[in-house]
Amino acid sequence: MATFDEPDFYQKEDLLQVDMLPPKTDWADTPVDLRPGTFIYPGKAKNLEILDLPNAREWAVTDDDWKLPDDWKKTVLEGMAERLSRYRSFKVFMDICVRCGACADKCHFFIGSGDPKNMPVLRTELLRSVYRKDFTALGKVFGKLAGGRPLTEDVIKEWFYYFYQCTECRRCSVFCPYGIDTAEVTMMARELLGLLGLYVNWVIEPVANCFRFGNHLGIQPHGMMDTLEFMVDDIEEATGIRVDLPVNKKGAEILLVVPSGDFVADPGIYTCMGYMLLLNELGLDYTWSTYASDGGNFGLFTSHEMMKRLNAKVYAEAKRLGVKWILGGECGHMWRVMNQYMDTMNGPADFLEVPRSPLTGTVFENASSTKMVHIMEFTADLIRHNKLKLDKSRNDHIRVTLHDSCNPARSMGLLEEPRYVLRNVCNNFFEMPENTIREQTFCCGGGAGLGTDENMEMRLRGGLPRGNAVRYVQEKHGVNQLAAMCAIDRATLVTVCDYWAPGVNVTGVTELVANAMVFAGENERTENLRLEPIPGRQPADEEEDESGGSSDE
Amino acid sequence: MKVLLPLIIVGGLFLLGFLGATSGMEWIFGVVLPYLAGALFLGGLIFRVLSWANVPVPFRIPTTCGQQKSLPWIRQETLDNPHNTLAVIGRMALEVLFFRSLLRDTKAKIVDGERLTYSTALSLWLAGLAMHWGMLAILIRHLRLVTDPSPFFVTFLEKTDGFLELGLPVIYISTIAFLIGGAYLLLRRLSSPQVRYISLMNDYFPLFLLLGIGLSGFWLRHLTRTDVVAVKELALGLAHFAPVVPESISPLFFGHLFLVCVLLAYFPFSKLTHMAGVFLSPTRNLANSNRRVRHVNPWNYPVKVHSYEEYEDELRDKMKAAGVPVEKE
Numbered sequence: 001m002a003t004f005d006e007p008d009f010y011q012k013e014d015l016l017q018v019d020m021l022p023p024k025t026d027w028a029d030t031p032v033d034l035r036p037g038t039f040i041y042p043g044k045a046k047n048l049e050i051l052d053l054p055n056a057r058e059w060a061v062t063d064d065d066w067k068l069p070d071d072w073k074k075t076v077l078e079g080m081a082e083r084l085s086r087y088r089s090f091k092v093f094m095d096i097c098v099r100c101g102a103c104a105d106k107c108h109f110f111i112g113s114g115d116p117k118n119m120p121v122l123r124t125e126l127l128r129s130v131y132r133k134d135f136t137a138l139g140k141v142f143g144k145l146a147g148g149r150p151l152t153e154d155v156i157k158e159w160f161y162y163f164y165q166c167t168e169c170r171r172c173s174v175f176c177p178y179g180i181d182t183a184e185v186t187m188m189a190r191e192l193l194g195l196l197g198l199y200v201n202w203v204i205e206p207v208a209n210c211f212r213f214g215n216h217l218g219i220q221p222h223g224m225m226d227t228l229e230f231m232v233d234d235i236e237e238a239t240g241i242r243v244d245l246p247v248n249k250k251g252a253e254i255l256l257v258v259p260s261g262d263f264v265a266d267p268g269i270y271t272c273m274g275y276m277l278l279l280n281e282l283g284l285d286y287t288w289s290t291y292a293s294d295g296g297n298f299g300l301f302t303s304h305e306m307m308k309r310l311n312a313k314v315y316a317e318a319k320r321l322g323v324k325w326i327l328g329g330e331c332g333h334m335w336r337v338m339n340q341y342m343d344t345m346n347g348p349a350d351f352l353e354v355p356r357s358p359l360t361g362t363v364f365e366n367a368s369s370t371k372m373v374h375i376m377e378f379t380a381d382l383i384r385h386n387k388l389k390l391d392k393s394r395n396d397h398i399r400v401t402l403h404d405s406c407n408p409a410r411s412m413g414l415l416e417e418p419r420y421v422l423r424n425v426c427n428n429f430f431e432m433p434e435n436t437i438r439e440q441t442f443c444c445g446g447g448a449g450l451g452t453d454e455n456m457e458m459r460l461r462g463g464l465p466r467g468n469a470v471r472y473v474q475e476k477h478g479v480n481q482l483a484a485m486c487a488i489d490r491a492t493l494v495t496v497c498d499y500w501a502p503g504v505n506v507t508g509v510t511e512l513v514a515n516a517m518v519f520a521g522e523n524e525r526t527e528n529l530r531l532e533p534i535p536g537r538q539p540a541d542e543e544e545d546e547s548g549g550s551s552d553e
Numbered sequence: 554m555k556v557l558l559p560l561i562i563v564g565g566l567f568l569l570g571f572l573g574a575t576s577g578m579e580w581i582f583g584v585v586l587p588y589l590a591g592a593l594f595l596g597g598l599i600f601r602v603l604s605w606a607n608v609p610v611p612f613r614i615p616t617t618c619g620q621q622k623s624l625p626w627i628r629q630e631t632l633d634n635p636h637n638t639l640a641v642i643g644r645m646a647l648e649v650l651f652f653r654s655l656l657r658d659t660k661a662k663i664v665d666g667e668r669l670t671y672s673t674a675l676s677l678w679l680a681g682l683a684m685h686w687g688m689l690a691i692l693i694r695h696l697r698l699v700t701d702p703s704p705f706f707v708t709f710l711e712k713t714d715g716f717l718e719l720g721l722p723v724i725y726i727s728t729i730a731f732l733i734g735g736a737y738l739l740l741r742r743l744s745s746p747q748v749r750y751i752s753l754m755n756d757y758f759p760l761f762l763l764l765g766i767g768l769s770g771f772w773l774r775h776l777t778r779t780d781v782v783a784v785k786e787l788a789l790g791l792a793h794f795a796p797v798v799p800e801s802i803s804p805l806f807f808g809h810l811f812l813v814c815v816l817l818a819y820f821p822f823s824k825l826t827h828m829a830g831v832f833l834s835p836t837r838n839l840a841n842s843n844r845r846v847r848h849v850n851p852w853n854y855p856v857k858v859h860s861y862e863e864y865e866d867e868l869r870d871k872m873k874a875a876g877v878p879v880e881k882e
Binding site: 012016018020021022023027052061071084085087088089091092093095096097098099100101102104105106111116120121122125135136138144145146156170173174175176177178179180182184190211212213214220221225226247248249250290291304305312313316317320330338339340341343344347348362364365366367368370372379380381384409410411412413414415416417420431435436438440464465468469472475506516 | 555558601603604606608609610611612613614615616617619620621622623624626627628630633635650652654655657658659660661663667668669672677681745746747750751752753754755756768782812822823824827830831832834835836837841843844845846847848849850852853856857858859860861864865867868871872874875876877879
């Protein structure tokens with residue numbers, strides 16, 4: 001019997017019965033329904049203590065009393081005032097929303113749940129109503145008539161529930177005529193909750209790990225070595241190539257920073273093996289780092305300050321090792337941080353050089369200040385200059401579609417590079433419908449720290465738009481793999497695809513690159529990096545057995 | 554309540570202007586209040602814009618809606634993902650003049666109980682454009698009242714706007730666009746369950762106010778035929794700070810004028826400031842050039858980090874055992 005934290009607990013027919021009609025009661029008078037499967041467990045005190053965060057305590061979401069500190073109201077209002085004076089975005093977004101509702105059915109959680117408070121406009125109104133009451137002239141005079149709402153403990157509970165039901169994917173902000181970005185409001189709300197010691201453990205534990213060990217999973221240096229060496233062995237088994245494993249190597253030219261999700265879980269590890277093979281084949285002088293062992297940054301989901309605290313290690317390590325520039329792996333929110341925050345927070349990186357591909361001579365002018373290049377930009381440039389020997393027919397059994405990850409799409413605009421790479425390593429690439437890709441891409445439903453199992457109902461609901469689009473290309477084009485340039489995607493979309501489009505596997509782009517690459521001195525390639533047989537590449541006598549076996553995948 | 558109350562208030566305000574003028578308070582409603590409202594509008598709007606402009610923009614956070622500028626052989630979508638100020642101006646122009654983002658609007662629906670579909674939804678974009686452009690044209694046409702002779706662009710606009718030559722006096726297209734656009738926005742607010750659910754009095758009140766101004770203006774031009782010469786005398790007097798209140802102005806005009814005064818006074822304290830705020834929205838008015846040009850946060854402060862030294866001190870033995878190079882043996 002499945003439990004609420006397992007997909008099997010939920011019937012597809014039930015989840016598809018989305019009632020988009022709002023309830024009879026006014027939203028301000030409708031309390032939160034805290035049912036299991038839709039909220040995330042609180043941050044444990046020990047994690048807050050590691051990070052020196054205030055008001056650490058044990059509490060439960062279902063408790064009546066959340067043990068808020070005595071002066072909690074003052075703390076929140078002062079926190080709001082401070083942020084209103086520091087972030088123009090926050091102040092403008094509080095003031096200018098006209099509630100046109102264009103954002104409403106753009107949110108994957110609203111589409112999947114029908115809960116009106118998942119309409120971005122109403123999600124932000126949860127905070128805006130308090131702002132109006134305490135920070136605007138009309139609200140101070142007319143109160144509720146002017147849409148003001150007093151700050152109460154119930155409001156705090158509502159904030160906790162709904163601002164941890166936003167994946168900060170920014171899709172709504174694409175459609176807003178004023179560019180109001182719910183992600184920005186969610187970030188502010190989470191900071192305010194944080195002042196009261198209210199975090200979710202799925203975010204704050206990785207943050208604590210990352211602060212101490214350099215990566216969210218808390219992998220210590222020897223553990224990381226084991227993991228990478230294990231991958232080196234698997235690579236050798238699949239290709240016959242024994243790749244070098246440079247770690248914390250001083251004087252290397254390039255520091256490689258990837259999301260730590262790629263160190264442990266299937267299918268992320270194959271993408272990681274892809275990085276190793278690619279860089280090894282090119283003979284690049286690069287290094288891994290055990291200290292900067294995660295480019296991912298759950299600080300983004302905690303507070304600006306925490307983002308900066310976790311991100312500082314990247315430039316610090318680049319400086320210590322004396323590298324020339326930084327190459328970044330396939331990760332979504334990591335690239336939000338690298339593209340929009342890192343240089344401002346922890347720069348200037350004037351000790352590094354403008355990135356230049358040693359193989360093609362291409363100077364990455366677009367990264368001339370941060371000195372950090374995305375591996376898709378790097379690989380696309382290599383392919384363009386014929387620096388990779390590719391046999392794309394090795395991927396002929398794969399019919400792939402590309403899931404644009406939210407942050408590279410909407411906080412960067414990295415859209416063509418992965419497509420160019422995919423078309424050059426696969427013969428069968430199919431796009432999902434246009435309202436679900438590029439800047440209109442749908443979130444996996446598990447970003448921004450929501451990808452935990454106790455939140456399963458909301459993950460499946462939030463994953464519906466993406467899952468539905470995958471199902472569409474699966475039926476229309478026989479798509480059997482979904483490529484995603486994001487470690488969170490590679491973790492959460494497995495669940496989403498298994499549920500909404502069973503039979504579609506998840507992969508990273510670099511995994512497909514490595515599978516198509518012809519390496520100097522390689523074995524005859526009969527297996528891919530997953531050590532699965534490649535159809536049509538088996539010795540004649542084994543062929544028939546294998547074709548039967550591989551269809552299980 | 555959320556709908557009726559603002560409707561009643563707007564109706565009452567109109568009556569107040571009307572009755573005030575009939576009871577000999579023309580000076581108050583024709584001169585004092587317009588000046589007061591004008592001052593509130595200007596002062597309030599400046600205050601509001603300064604209140605935004607005085608807040609720093611710590612991070613450059615544009616929402617990118619197209620291909621970035623990266624490798625030279627990949628075509629950048631300049632207007633949806635601008636890389637410099639010129640491109641940002643282009644993006645903002647599209648946004649402010651043509652509501653670019655709203656044009657993307659779609660409607661999501663689950664059909665056959667399992668397929669999610671997205672259909673183009675242009676009505677909000679269209680109604681919004683009609684209302685805003687209509688309002689702008691109406692505003693410009695009103696310049697005729699405070700200038701003598703009217704500037705060429707006002708006369709030109711009047712001619713173009715009235716080219717249908719329907720009715721006498723001519724019914725302007727902008728008037729119709731404004732009223733129909735506004736009426737649609739109101740109807741949509743009332744009829745779409747989701748939009749109705751999120752709507753506040755703050756949303757209905759300005760809509761009723763704008764529609765009230767539009768309808769009373771229409772009434773004054775086409776139904777009661779106000780003494781335009783007298784109105785112009787009043788307007789010119791106000792504009793030249795030498796106010797006069799001619800006798801022959803219909804009290805209905807004062808109802809119209811009073812609603813305009815209320816709108817002006819209410820404007821800076823309401824959501825209507827989106828007119829100015831859209832220019833200051835950091836997700837739209839910044840270039841996506843973060844990796845090329847460093848953005849400086851004026852209040853960037855040092856934070857507590859876990860340094861490499863602390864990291865190595867805690868883990869040195871394990872690093873050495875695993876063959877990871879260390880700084881201190």
